[in-house]
Amino acid sequence: MAAAVVASIAAIVAVAASVVGGTTAQQLPRRETMGKHRINCELMADLVEGKETGLSLAGTSCFSTMKHRAHMDGDVMITGFFPLNTLGIDHSNSHASRHNFHLQFIFKNYQSVLALAFAIEEINKNPDLLHNMTLGFDIYDVEFRTWTMFKNPFTCLFGKYQIPNYSCMRESRSIAVLTGPSGITSDQIGTLLGLYRFPQLTFGPFDHALSDHNKFPALYQMAPKDSSIATAMVSLLLHFSWNWVGLLTSQDENGAWILAELKEEMAKNRVCVAYELMISTQDTSYIFKLMAVYNEINLSSASVLIIYGDNDSLIALMIFIEQIFIHGKVCIVNCQWDFTMKRKYFMLGSLHVPLIFTHHHVEVSGFTDFVKTVKPSKYPEDIFLARLWFLSFNCSDSESDCITWDNCAHDASLDWLPVHVFEMTMSGDSYIIYNAVYAVAQALHEMFLHQREVQTRGNRKQRVPSPEQLHTFLKSIQFYNRTRDQVIWDEKRQLEPEYDILNIWNFPEGLQLEVKVGKFSPYAPHGNQMSLSEDMVEWGIGTTGTPHSVCSESCGPGxxxxxxxxxxxxxxxxxxxxxxxxxxxxxxxxxxxxxxxxxxxxxxxxxxxRAASFLAFEDPLGIALACMALCFSMLTAAVLGVFVKYQDTAIVKANNRALSYILLISLIFCFLCSLLFLGRPNAVTCILQQVTFGVVFTVAVSTVLAKTVTVVLAFKATSPGRRMRWLLVSGAPNFIIPICTLIQMTLFGIWLGTSPPFVDTDSHSEHGHIIILCNKGSLTAFYSVLGYLGSLALASFTVAFLARNLPDTFNEAKFLTFSMLVFCSVWLTFLPVYHSAKGKVMVAVEVFSILASSAGLLGCIFAPKCYTILLVPNRNSLYGFRVKDSRRNKHS
Incomplete structure (x- = not known):
């Protein structure tokens, strides 16, 4: 396999080198005609194969001696050097196969000759141009792009010399030279033409190397500069969402320029370069370069390859790509690559998809009809047309030893040829030639008008201008052609070109039909510059949809x-x-x-x-807590009613009726204050929640402390000494409640004055909900209030615990101790649970703690008393307790 690849490479490089490098054709001796209606068969075979014969057709049935050219006579001549033949490999066993290579006629390139003839005939028929002068042309074939092939045409162009097979004994009437499309051809010819200021018009792609006016002072590039080609190509990439592409250019000034333009435009649109390669045909290690290109292109994950160059610089690489390497790649190129000579050896389009950018131009009316009328009898001095005719229409007779005109179809026309062999519509190069001819005509016209103005009355003879004079007028020429397109010479003032996007249809195999699938216009509004019909694009064989070319797959939503x-x-x-x-x-x-x-x-x-979230009364949890608060508050009110009803009993009097009433009333408010935490918070409820909670619980706890102190003072009052008795009789314990409450209210005043509670939202704790809650404002003030309340509870618990075993009738110190133990336990548990809870749960924990601590005080202090009052009333007296004590003493 490796040997086959190397052999293929060698063959390809050999063909490319012969095309580009400049193999010299073998000069054949001149042969004479054999008669009026017949020509020697070997001689005609040489004509068909493209060898120099010195013969041409005259009329429909005879041949005459002529130069190897296409000619139309005129007062002023335009000379053209066009590549009409190329080298091909002959694999047959014929006599011609003794040579490794033979000439092949390029059918498509002959349209350039017809475009030149069409423009000149139009100008000669126009009475408003050139007046009494006519234009003519001489077309020479640039077979191998070598200097030796230019020697004879140049001698005829510049001097009077006898040349074998040519008659040049006359004054040269050539006024301008057309060259192209190869930049190499224009460069080689332009070097000499510039010495004489001989106008040279090129119709190939714009070449930056030819824009050096010091080296080429008389060279005019008719093709517009590809100033928007980078934008057009990147727009195509963006259209298909291709952001991972390779770049391949020729290693010359054009390649360096487009590479910089493409990379800049791609960076603007976030398109990345997978690799960039530059190929030089002058490199001695060219074949190894091709292998390196293979490794880089075929092994890359990029499915899109942008190729910018011309036939001369990248022809070998393109053949190499077609035959061996590139599979499933999309190649975006700046012009159409001519593989006509390789058609019998390569399957075009089967391995990759070409998308071609060509300069857009409008159709020139009348050109197609003109081409249909072209025949050898109409242009007897065009040997290229004669050769095309023989190759296309098989003008031969198997029974005859010679080829005669009589065997050709009389109604034969170029529109009989397939589209991929010969196009009837004007190509891009032909359109540029058309404009170039009109530019020369316009310059000549301006020159003649100028001559008339400066001529004296005695010298009215119109002289044929010199090329150097024409060069002076061509510098500033600017006009609108017949299609109303503006033609401007100065590249700095040239309009940005529009591009047609072509796709090669190769199904069925070998069709090679160019189809316009889109257009790019830099003058359209941004976003509408690219128009493309995706359904018309023929992708590679086996491809079901649009190819992808990305380094990483797109990140979807989320x-x-x-x-x-x-x-x-x-x-x-x-x-x-x-x-x-x-x-x-x-x-x-x-x-x-x-x-x-x-x-x-x-x-x-x-x-x-987000849905608003708060502990509403309608929620099941809110309903449960509200019911609990109301039930406990009503139960407390019932206990208060019992105490009021039995206020004169011993147990009520012994436990200080006033403090019991205050404690019960404060507990009612403790239960009811929990309702402030339910419902949608607002500024008022947020303040009332903390103030009401702090004040009523301070009153309740300070009341428990007062009751505990009262028990202690009551026991101490029975001992000798009057001070304790005076404190008990004077009601000093009752002052504990207002003093403690005043201190708590002072703390609340400071809290509300500095950073009061406010309505806040929490959007992070619950997914999909925004929690509406009361922000405490100052956490320091909040914890100061809780700390003060906790210190009161701790003091009450301590005093009650010390007085639990005092031997006194109706001593409630034990119940107070247990109640404060429950109270402290609830709030100590509350703190960690409260800080770990969020949203509704946090509020529910706070409400539950309020209800639990309040219920603990109610149950532990008043449940035993209510039991005694309601169920064992006989113990609700001093006599009952004394009987019980005496019985206990007897048993002991």
Whole structure:
């Protein structure tokens, strides 16, 4: 396999080298005609094969001696050097196969000759141009792009010399030279023409090397500069979402320029370069360069390859690509590559998809009809037309030893040829030639008008101008052609070209039909510059849809791009968006955070409005807590009613009726204050929640402390000494309640004056909800209030615990101790649970703690008393307790 590849490479390079490098054709001796209606068969075979014969057709049935050219006589001549033949490999066993290579006629290139003839005939028929002068042309074949092939035409162009097989004994009437499409041809010819200021018009692609006016002072490039080709190609990439492409250019000034333009435009649109290659045909290691290109292109993950160059610089590489290497790639090129001579050896389009950018031009009316009328009898001095006719219409007779005109179809026409062999519509190069001829005519016309103005009355004879004079007028020429397109010489003032996008249809195999699938116009509004019919594009064999060319697959909604280290920007990983962030498009670089009142869905691609969340009365949990608060408050009110009803009993009097009433009333408010925590918070309820809770619980706890102190003072009052008795009789314990409450209210005053509670929202704790809650404002003040309340509870518990075993009738110190133990336990448990809870649960924990601590005080202090009052009333007296004590003493 490797040997086959190397052999193929060698053959390809040999063909390319012969095309580009300049193999010299073998000069054959001149042969004479044999008669009026017949020609020697070997001689005609040489004509068909493209060898120099010195013969041409005259009329429909005879031949005459002529130069190897196409000629139309005129007062002023335009000379053209066109590549009409190329080298091909002959694999047959014929006599011609003794030579490794033979000439092949390029059918498509002959349209350039017809475009020149068509323009000149139009100008000669126009009475408003050139007046009494006519234009003519001489077309010479540039077979091998070598200097030896230019020797005879140049001698005829510049001097009076006897040349074998040519008659040049006359004054040269050539006024301008047309060259192209190869830049090499224009360069070689232009070097000599510039010495004489001989106008040279090139119709090939714009070449930056030819824009040096110091080296080529008389050279005019008719093709517009590809100033928008980079934008057009990148627009095509963006249309198909291709962001991972390779670049291949020729290693010359054009390649360096387009490479910089493409990379800049691609960087603007975030299209990455997978690899960039430059090929030089002058490199001695060219074959190894091709192998390196193979490795780079075929092994790359990029499915798109942009190729910018011309036939001369990249022809071998393009053949190489077609035959061996590129599989399933999309090649975007700047012009159509001519593989006509390789058609019998290569299957064009089967291995890759070509998308070709060509300069857009309008159709020239009348050209197609003109081509249909072209025949050898109409242009007897055009040997190229004669050769095309013989090759196309098989003008031969198997019974005859010679080829005669009589065997050709009389109604034969060029429109009989297939489209891929010969196009009837004007090509891009032909359109440039058409404009070039009109430019010369316009310059001549301006020159003649100028001559008339400066001529004296005695010298009215119109002289044929010199090429150097024409060069002076060509510098500033500017006009509108017959299709109303503006033609401007100065490349700095040239309009940006529009481009047609062509695709090669090769199904059925060998069709090679050029189909226009799109257009790019730099003058269209941004976003509408590219128009493309995707359904008309024929992709590679076996491809079911549009190819992809990306380094990394697109990140869908909900993901962001995460760059890969030390790789191009188009190579990335996809990372999911963070909490409450979304990405609602593809290839998003940064996720967008949802506003606080919205939340991200589970797919992280859309923000939804959050539902307000608070512990409402309608919620099941809210209903349960509200019912508990109301039930406990009514129960407390019932206990208060019992105490009021039995206020004169011993147990009520012994436990200080006034403090019991205050404690019961404060407990009612403790139960009811929990209702302030339910429902939608507002500024008033947020303040009332904390103030009411702090004040009523301070009153309740300070009342328990007062009751505990009262028990201690009552026991101490029975001991000798009057001070304790005076404190008990004077009601000093009752002052504990207002003093403690005043201190708590002072703390609340400072809290409300500095940083009071306010309505706040929490959008992070619950997914899809925005929690409406009361912010404590100053946490220091909040914990100061709780700390003060806790210190009162701790003091009450301590005093009650010390007085639990005092031997006194109706001693409630034990119940007070147990109640404060429950109270402290509830609130110590509350703190960690409260800080770990969120949203509704946090509020529910606070409400439950209020109800639990209040219920603990109610149950532990008043449940035993109510039991005694209601169920064992006989013990609710001093006599009952004394009987019980005496019985206990007897048993002991």
């Amino acid at each position: 993901f962001r791009k995460s760059p890969q280290e030390e790789k191009a920007a188009c190579c990335f990983d996809c990372a999911p968006c963070s909490e409450n962030e979304i990405a609602n498009g593809t290839d998003i670089e940064q996720c967008v955070k949802c506003p606080d009142h919205q939340y991200a869905n589970t797919q992280k691609n859309q923000c939804f409005l």
